[in-house]
Amino acid sequence: MNIEVRFYSRGGNTKKVAEAVAKAANTSAKDCSAPITEPVDLLFLGGSVYGFGLDENTKNYIQSLTPAYVKNVALFGTSAIVKTGNPGMAKLLSEKGIPVLENSFYCRGEFTFMHKGRPNDTDLKKAADFAAAAVKSIQDGGK
Numbered sequence: 001m002n003i004e005v006r007f008y009s010r011g012g013n014t015k016k017v018a019e020a021v022a023k024a025a026n027t028s029a030k031d032c033s034a035p036i037t038e039p040v041d042l043l044f045l046g047g048s049v050y051g052f053g054l055d056e057n058t059k060n061y062i063q064s065l066t067p068a069y070v071k072n073v074a075l076f077g078t079s080a081i082v083k084t085g086n087p088g089m090a091k092l093l094s095e096k097g098i099p100v101l102e103n104s105f106y107c108r109g110e111f112t113f114m115h116k117g118r119p120n121d122t123d124l125k126k127a128a129d130f131a132a133a134a135v136k137s138i139q140d141g142g143k
């Protein structure tokens, strides 16, 4: 099974989650400058929210994806206040005809005085559990 992890992270919070996800999925995490160049069974895709929306890099990355290569996506994300990152990514992926797993992972990410130390070890353990469950669901042929 071919599994890839991609993320966009300005401050490193989402990168931490990406690395926990990648470790649990026995692969490595790459940022959104790395294109998908061959078919993948499961792409873990992470992003966060800046100024109440997704970063342009995240949106552009999703636009670069094709259902011919990306069979399933599992989303993860961090933000400080609103939780619109994962639903926003899911919408764009659906518009491209790329299936998105029902289960996604979200946790708070440190921002100025808010959520110091997040994602923390507990968040990262939950992210790893999410990743393992997503891999298993694809192995089992479900969603």
Ligand SMILES: Cc1cc2nc3c(=O)[nH]c(=O)nc-3n(C[C@H](O)[C@H](O)[C@H](O)COP(=O)(O)O)c2cc1C
Pocket: 008, 009, 010, 011, 012, 013, 014, 015, 048, 049, 050, 051, 052, 053, 078, 079, 080, 081, 082, 083, 108, 109, 110, 111
């Ligand atoms: C410029 C900027 C704008 C942000 N705007 C929002 C926002 O509108 N809503 C929100 O929930 N979090 C906002 N945040 C907080 C980030 O979503 C949060 O810190 C996230 O974990 C950052 O992920 P990263 O470290 O992977 O870039 C903002 C952060 C920055 C730096």
